[in-house]
Amino acid sequence: MKHVVVIGGGAAGLGAAFKLKRAADEGHDVTFTLLERNEKLGGKIASEHTADGFTIDGGPDCFLTEKPAVHRIAKMVGIYDDELPTDDSRKKTWILARGKLHEMPDGVMMFAPTKFVPFATTGLFSWPGKLRMGMDLFIAKKSQPGDETLESFVVRRMGRECLDRLAEPLVGGVHASDPATMSLEATFPRLLEMEQKNGSLIKGFYEARKKVAEMKKKYPPKPGAKPRTFFTSFTGGMQRLTDAMANAAGLDRMRTNAKVERLERAGETWRVILEGGETIDADAVIVATEGYAAAELLAPVDAEVGAALAAIPHTSSAVISMGFDEATVGVNMNAFGVLCPLVENRDIMAITLSSTKWPGRAPKGKVLFRAFVGGPHNQDALKQTDEEMTAVALRELRSILGVKGEPLFSRVFRWDRGMPQYTVGHLDRIALLERKVAGTPGLAAAGGSYRGVGVPNCIESGEKATSKVLSDLGITLAEDQAEPEKRYY
Numbered sequence: 001m002k003h004v005v006v007i008g009g010g011a012a013g014l015g016a017a018f019k020l021k022r023a024a025d026e027g028h029d030v031t032f033t034l035l036e037r038n039e040k041l042g043g044k045i046a047s048e049h050t051a052d053g054f055t056i057d058g059g060p061d062c063f064l065t066e067k068p069a070v071h072r073i074a075k076m077v078g079i080y081d082d083e084l085p086t087d088d089s090r091k092k093t094w095i096l097a098r099g100k101l102h103e104m105p106d107g108v109m110m111f112a113p114t115k116f117v118p119f120a121t122t123g124l125f126s127w128p129g130k131l132r133m134g135m136d137l138f139i140a141k142k143s144q145p146g147d148e149t150l151e152s153f154v155v156r157r158m159g160r161e162c163l164d165r166l167a168e169p170l171v172g173g174v175h176a177s178d179p180a181t182m183s184l185e186a187t188f189p190r191l192l193e194m195e196q197k198n199g200s201l202i203k204g205f206y207e208a209r210k211k212v213a214e215m216k217k218k219y220p221p222k223p224g225a226k227p228r229t230f231f232t233s234f235t236g237g238m239q240r241l242t243d244a245m246a247n248a249a250g251l252d253r254m255r256t257n258a259k260v261e262r263l264e265r266a267g268e269t270w271r272v273i274l275e276g277g278e279t280i281d282a283d284a285v286i287v288a289t290e291g292y293a294a295a296e297l298l299a300p301v302d303a304e305v306g307a308a309l310a311a312i313p314h315t316s317s318a319v320i321s322m323g324f325d326e327a328t329v330g331v332n333m334n335a336f337g338v339l340c341p342l343v344e345n346r347d348i349m350a351i352t353l354s355s356t357k358w359p360g361r362a363p364k365g366k367v368l369f370r371a372f373v374g375g376p377h378n379q380d381a382l383k384q385t386d387e388e389m390t391a392v393a394l395r396e397l398r399s400i401l402g403v404k405g406e407p408l409f410s411r412v413f414r415w416d417r418g419m420p421q422y423t424v425g426h427l428d429r430i431a432l433l434e435r436k437v438a439g440t441p442g443l444a445a446a447g448g449s450y451r452g453v454g455v456p457n458c459i460e461s462g463e464k465a466t467s468k469v470l471s472d473l474g475i476t477l478a479e480d481q482a483e484p485e486k487r488y489y
Contacts, residue, residue, distance in 0.1 A: 002030045008288035009036030010043020012446040015462030018249040037259040047237025053363035056321045058413030062231040067456035077244040085229040092335040109205040111167045129161030147185035169339035176419040178376040186422035284442035284469035291449030308429040314417035316382045317374030320393040321411045328405030348396045386412040420449040444468040
């Protein structure tokens with residue numbers, strides 16, 4: 001019986017474990033042990049339910065609908081019918097500019113306008129800023145394609161105001177990253193490809209918008225089917241997914257509060273040493289932790305790999321959720337949220353109106369907000385107590401949105417070094433890691449620190465890691481040889 005140890009119980013580790021369980025179910029002679037240092041599985045996916053009916057997501061509250069991994073897993077574990085689309089009848093995003101809220105203009109895709117009238121009439125940008133963004137249609141593409149920072153790319157093509165008012169708050173709110181250091185090739189390679197193919201972001205996104213419209217026309221929703229929205233979650237919160245994965249993989253093979261101190265090679269066997277001195281021998285190991293934790297474990301095995309992983313920066317952030325009585329809050333709730341650009345000098349990065357975005361997140365007559373604190377330019381915010389951080393978030397909710405009344409409750413989720421930063425040179429570091437790991441039998445690495453931070457990316461990363469170590473052990477899964485599904489709706 002071959003034994004694989006999975007280190008880390010987040011989305012990547014659970015993706016790896018569930019695939020190992022499927023290998024055993026196929027009849028392969030393999031088992032696994034999953035080790036998670038914290039007291040709960042799921043990593044940064046954490047959902048809580050209050051006694052009075054609120055559903056709170058403390059980490060990611062959704063995944064990109066177009067990415068198939070979560071849909072595929074949801075079907076396997078029997079929760080596909082629990083997928084929850086956004087309430088797009090109330091879809092709107094506000095951006096704070098010069099102290100006032102402006103609606104995201106219709107037709108803006110990423111950083112580029114694709115509809116003239118909404119763009120021309122918005123107060124989000126000044127007229128010089130609008131004209132500079134329009135110059136993207138005439139600016140020549142980069143003669144020598146290659147990586148650059150997001151800041152460099154957006155300023156070069158669309159101007160500084162586009163960066164400050166749109167691009168930075170978008171990536172700050174989603175990636176908690178700094179455009180001045182963010183690798184475009186590692187995070188948004190499609191933009192580089194679009195520039196080379198279309199010669200303009202506006203032209204490229206206009207073509208993309210037309211294709212989306214054509215696909216919707218060609219593949220209309222089936223009668224009675226749930227709408228296909230840009231983001232998807234689960235009834236009951238995102239932890240519905242990781243709980244189902246853990247149950248399907250086998251909780252009897254998983255240990256929490258099990259911190260791994262180091263790895264050792266003993267001939268063809270791996271030795272996993274836990275805090276307290278316990279050792280577990282394995283034929284293969286999958287390291288599915290944050291990059292900095294993987295660096296500590298893998299540096300004694302391969303110094304170059306350890307150095308490459310240690311070079312990946314991570315930023316800390318916190319999510320503060322608050323519930324209110326709708327009758328007292330005094331806010332127009334017909335929006336998904338607010339983005340707060342760095343140039344506005346606010347103490348939060350973004351606000352999500354959770355009970356608008358996701359049906360069922362708050363009981364009738366109540367509303368739920370999420371505020372995001374931290375990010376690359378405000379790491380000191382995490383030094384505050386939960387009470388201090390909540391007071392800051394409440395003050396900003398009142399100042400930005402005009403929220404009245406007192407919160408019924410508040411809940412703070414802290415994510416210390418929770419967001420990897422894909423800085424320039426990131427793909428070179430990951431290429432070195434992958435080359436070294438490929439040449440090391442019985443070893444694989446997985447997680448959001450490498451080739452995608454989203455939940456689907458993490459699951460796929462864990463699954464690929466499992467395929468790699470099983471191949472090292474002479475095992476090939478039937479599903480790895482099958483034609484992948486083309487569509488999930």
